[in-house]
Amino acid sequence: MPFPNDIQSALLFDHPVTHLEAVMRSFVNIETARTGVGYNLVEAKPGVFYRLYGGGELMVTLEYIAGPAKAEVFQPAMSSAITRIYCPDMGERLMRHKSHILIGVADGVIPSTPDIDRMLSQIGYQKPGMTLPKFLRRLEVCALLSRLAMDEVPASAVHWTQSDQLFPGEMFDALAAGSAPGMLHIHPYLYGGGESPDGKPLAGIRTFGAAHFIDREIRVEPHELPWMANFETILAFLRVATTQNGYIIPDNDTFGPEDHSLSYRVRHIAATADDVALYELEPLLYREHGYQSPHYVPRERTFDDRTAPDELMPGEPERQELLDEWQEKRAMAEGIGGRFEVRSRNPQPPAPPPPSQPTGFGVRRMFGRKTG
Template sequence: MSFPHEIQSALLFDTPVRHLEAVMRSFVQIETARTGVGYNLVEAKPGVFYRLFGGGEVMVTLEYVAAPAKAEVFRQPVESAITRIYCPDMPDRLRRHSSHILINVSHGALSSTPEIDKMLDQIGYVRPGTTLEQFMRRIEVCTLLSRLAQDDVPASVVHWTQSNQLFPGDMFEMIAQGAPPSPLHVHPYLFGGGQSPGGKALAGIRTFGAGHFIDREILIEPSELPWAANYETILAFLRVATTRNGYIIPDGDTFGPEDGSLSYRVRHRPATDDDVALYELEPLLHREYGFQADSYVPRERTFDDRSAPADVMPAAANERAELLDEWQAKRALAEGIGGRFEVRARNPEPGATPPPSQPTGFGVRRIFGRKAG
């Protein structure tokens, strides 16, 4: 997949600031000491604009604008429910700011603009810097610069454009300490869905930013679970996908922690005329909130491809072999990230006989967490 070529942040201040050069110098000093690879200053307008190049083909620009940013840039994120939750006075902060610093981090010497990108697409040119590791590096550099820019003067607002989110400056400082993908990088657009039969308000989540790490955004349809609980599961799903040897949990499988405290089913929703392709997470179990869906398969019997009981296996030898091969491949994926693969089956009713060719009544789990010993 193609990861975003450019990472940008905008820091909004209530007063004029004059520390841009100090930010630039601190960044070069820290990066040189940490990585051993320095940056060259290739363009400068003292106090107003700096362009740096180095650090593994990374281009950095810092620009100070002694005027408010364009209000229309913030229209969508300021209307997001999550912004109102994080910072109820965000509209006032946006109205009162009087200056801002723009930070851009990209790969290579060629900048990214709609015109340039269109031209490169037309000639089939694939930009360098398109690995997950290089994308993470751009995020790391932009995060460091955005934190340094607040050392002397705290920002009133930080606009992190990769996820199109607005944060109070002090909240950004706290949230930026988490490794990606984190709440900084995944915008949870919340939407309502009425009430459950028990009168609980239903809330759904559709992400923006998750698709920059994997090939699709993520959806959780309106659920009676707290949105924050579902959001944490979204981040866990992303960590499984982006960790070393990580992978996207296959369509129809379920995953959860080893203690069995929660379980979610993953569905790969194809694109339609009305929407793009998505990964949907369906809550099945969340013990902390007393939630259990009708479709949840209890852990009455668990096994893997090496200990499958006969009563859940297809009767035909070729179908059994195909199913066991599939389970073995999935076990290898799960163990590759330090997790465990298991299959769950309901205990059969007395005298019941399973269908001869269909392994019904089982749920496949991928488990994130410590490796089972």
């Protein structure tokens, strides 16, 4: 489900802490000065629990627990290879922590539980916070509160529950200061796929958290490119989808920056009996890593969709349908400051198909996007 309502973080400390009220007051002062919208303190147990309401119908809770968190909560995150990559000693950090702070941010006064959500869905009620801007706001507020709590007393580890990721405290601040969606919000589950013919290890990615923004997770099949290169492209794909006037790259189209340094094909994978619907990204070109797929169509075969060569175009009415499709896609690309290109797989006019086959054409679509 996109736009989860309850955003939570857990900050783990190696010793008892006593600064929860100071965190609450700093947050209220900062938010009031920044947005002009204050918060009301609706429930308080000094030093232990605070509930705030305001800031555009946000419900904020801060809770201090003078003891370690339940170990089973962290098991899924600890089973992910990315946790060990980010922090090889995360297991030791979890074992030694002595106290923790829970921070929660939600929209509205109605709590989110499976039963309540099911009942509201049955009567057709949609919570007011179920939009991308509201979701981004909840992520922002939870990140701000988490950073404030760590300013005075550094945390050993942070559990960011929206993406079910564990981060070392010293890494969290930089991630939380970034924009969404980013590394904080998208959990790249890595999985192996053997080796390439020349002996390079293959690593695939399956995300957790992307569906919170675009209603589907993203997959990159095991590939010889470094996993981080593919992960950065996943984040770029999400930014195209969630920016102002953004959109999902259409099925079987390609995208990449305007300097043509990389290119990926997007496939919309339908749900099956064994898996949910996904977006799959296929690497075609990554110049920095010296990779070019046999399926990559060189930029020399690019032409303007508004002056397409006649020898590459189908007959009517398919021709007009194709031109209308290109016009629509060009408008989407230009709406985010990008560029739309069409490429021919074969620079020569394609041979006429046999009479028993439908008329075809050899083109590839490419969406360019300005970077920076």
